[in-house]
Amino acid sequence: MTATVSTAPAKGSVLNFGLGPAEIASIVARLIAEGKAIQDNVAAQADPTFDNVIAQLAMRESEQSAEYGLVTFLQNVSTDKDVRDASMAAEEKLNAFEIESRMREDVYKVVRAVFDNADEMARLGPEDRRLVEKLELDYRRNGLALGKAERERLGGIRKRLSELSILFSRNVNEGDGHEAFTREELAGLPDDYFEGRPTTVVDGVEKYAVTTKYPDLIPAMKLAQREDTRRRLLYAEETRCPDNIPILQEAVRLRLEAARLLGYKTHAEFVLEVNMAKHPDAVLEFEHDLRARLSVLSDREVRELEPLKRADKEAAGEPYEGLFIWDFRYYANLVKERKHNVSDEVTKQYFPMKEVTRGILDMYQEMLGLRFVRVDSPPVWHADVEMYEVWEAEGDAFVGHFYLDLYPRENKYNHAAVWPIRPGFVRADGSREYPVAAMVANFPKPTQSAPALLKHSDAVTLLHELGHVFHGICSVTKWGRFHGTNVEGDFVEAPSQMLENWGWEPAVLRRFAVHHRTGEPIPEDLVERLVAAKNEGSGMFNLRQVFFGLYDLALHNTEDGDVDVKEAYRRLREEICNFKNDSADTWGAATFGHLLGGYDGQYAGYMWSEVFSADMYESRFKRDGVTNPLTGLDYRREILRPGGSRDAMVSLERFLGRKPNNKAFLHSIGLDAE
The missing domain is CATH 1.20.1050.40 (Endopeptidase. Chain P; domain 1)
Incomplete structure (x- = not known):
């Protein structure tokens, strides 16, 4: 059910992005x-x-x-x-x-x-x-x-x-960091990493420019063999935007003052009143319990990493001084490659952007009972952007439209997110206004030798963000303020997190994972190894999320506002994540955009909603079939359609047929519920 092509957008549904x-x-x-x-x-x-x-x-x-x-x-x-x-x-x-x-x-x-x-x-x-x-x-x-x-x-x-x-x-x-490295300093990076990359000559030596944008940063942090290269690049990332530290410090102080004026003890108490969690104590209990459980896994995982770095340092004739923050991705990836023979560089050959996008959109069409029509030569803000109409699969009912802006460029938002630009609602005359959503991401661009190729994690991100798109597109409410993702803050991510699971389903992967040159489907043994590697490092990676949640609360659940936002970030990260900082003065909190982007006091909602997402997936889709259209329509009707027009707990219980619990979540990350 591949998306068809239209020569013009649906009448009356188009926004003008060419404003001056x-x-x-x-x-x-x-x-x-x-x-x-x-x-x-x-x-x-x-x-x-x-x-x-x-x-x-x-x-x-x-x-x-x-x-x-x-x-x-x-x-x-x-x-x-x-x-x-x-x-x-x-x-x-x-x-x-x-x-x-x-x-x-x-x-x-x-x-x-x-x-x-x-x-x-x-x-x-x-x-x-x-x-x-x-x-x-x-x-x-x-x-x-x-x-x-x-x-x-x-x-x-x-x-x-x-x-x-x-x-x-x-x-x-606008504050990207930059570093320049020789080819030798970037040993471990694949050839296509260097294609089209700007170079400079310093003292007669050619150097490659590397930025802190995700398509540059993440591969280097995972694959660069030289520790000093990883250290320098992380330093570039964590010393950009210095002006944001006093901004965050001021915001923390002002939020507490506002909460006190309103009769709350802390800003987190104010924020969480209207969330599913209701109070910071519930979130802290959740986070500390999860931290204790995850630490058991993480300690075991860290013990696997240490011998690898010891061996590297011994081979280089250097002393072993421990695992540092810049070692996290590199050695975690190394363990995954060695234990499961899963390499991003091999795997991405089977994830060409065009095929992955087509396959994921096809799957969403079937599961949600929709039909997508790609608009030819659409009125958009950049030539890379694609526009799609959304129609009901049965009949001629228009549903809405969405945009995909998937590749990096200068001065563009540099992560992955969805903007619900226009909600759906009922106009005063009784007619319906249709929703518009835009997904913005920074996936690798095509090179001279290959099309745009995604890491498996990129494909999972695409599934997640499109989940937000269709939460907005499939919502039907009377009032715009309840449309789509306008739900409790700790439920916003649950539908999208639930849909990430499709990226680990063998039957789903085989639908769109094909070699970009030969067209051969992804080998079954590679799929099996990918799935087997899913929980590799889950203790470390989930502890990192716990760190972000507890850091947020350290800033926003204080009654006196006396917290150093820069120092607290470094201290808590080292304490919780078990990877060392060095003595360099850095300020990683300066790019923690969630804290000024609406997640202040409630970042833990990511993990909180993971509990609900795992329950929805295991209890309904895994049981009934992940592409079962009847389950998909039930999900659309009970989770997506109501938006925030009723309590999220009501929607969950109607979809599950019972109250949610954390058993599926704990099982999904390799832990068993007591």
Whole structure:
């Protein structure tokens, strides 16, 4: 069921990504003016009802969201610096207006009047009633129950935090580190790593430029045989964006002050109130329990790595001083290659980007009952970008569309993420607005000798991120604020994490893993070795996630704010991950974008949601068949379709047929539940 091709996008569904700075500024001014007018009108209602207050506010949010999403998205992908700057300025102005809007006492007064009107609330359907409850809670969490002086201070804090978030993101996107190495210093890297790579001549010696972008950084950290090369490159990564350390330090202090103003002990307590976990104590218990369990695995794994490095140091005539942070990926990969004979360089020959993307999209079409149509010559922001329409597999019902921007370039967002640019919702006239999502990644580009080739881990990332795309595309809600991934923060990742499992299913891999030259399918024994190697290093890799979660809480679950963000990062990483820092002054927290990108106080949600994702996979898909369309449609109906229009726990229990538990998760990483 390969995606077909259309010569033009579906009518009425296209966004204009060709905006210039003046157009962006004009849109921002209009959105703010229209928003203020609606809020003024709502606040003036003498007899507040759902229709003349709540629906008006929610419709404004839904209808403006596409333009808001568009003008703020461009900073991550545009090749024009003026456009990126205008997009950042737009986000700052729009965020400031939203903060100001949420502080309007006159608007809260009429929202509260509807909330307190038992007769009005009784006549509402479940999603409308949830909308009223969430709006009222939002206003209270934004300080509308505070006195005037406290409200004004809280508003100032929120505006400053918005500014800091934008600055932090910009520094990460534009602040790549660079190093130059000779070919000998990059021993262990494959020939295609050097194809098209810029070179310089220093003192008569040719050197290759290596950046801290993922397609450069990760292969070098996994394959470069010389320890000093790995050390220098990690140093380049962990000493970029120095301005982000004081930004993060200020953000931590301001978040605590805001939480205290609202009556919470810590920022994490404030954040987690609206998550599935509800309180930091539950998260800390989860993290510390997991750390103890994983440490048993990790200690055993580290003992396997140590002899390898000892032998390397002995061969070089150098003393062994332990395993350092820059050794983590290299020796973990070496163990995997030797124990399971799995090499990224061999494996990637069977994962050409074109075939992998086709195969994964085909699988999602079948599983979710959809049909994808690739748009020919689409109106996009860069020539590399592909645009797809999404239709129901049966009938002619349009569902939405998505974009794929998969290759790195200068000044582009340098990780992998999905932007839900436009939510789906029901317009005032009863017609439906359709969702738009964009996946942005940085997978290896084609070279002169080969097409774009993915590591197996890249294919798993593609499965994960497309999971976010289809969470948005398949969601059907009345209001935009509940659409797609607008769920509890510690459930956002669960659907995508669950779909990563398809990357380890032999039957699935054989559908799209073919040699890029011969077209031969991936050998069965290689698939078996890949699957056997899945949990290799799981203790170390999952402890790294525990470290990020506990570091986040170390910053955001403090009652006095007296934490050194740079020192805490180095100290906790060494304590938890069991790999040493050296004496060099580094600041790895400066590129921990999640802490200024919406995961503050809740990064542990990644691991928390892993529990639910494993349960969904093992209990339904593994049992019924991973490509079973009936299970896929059930998943679409109970998990994806509702979005945030009901509690995530309700969706989980309906899909599972019971309450979730952690047995499948522990089993999936090589541990047994007690």
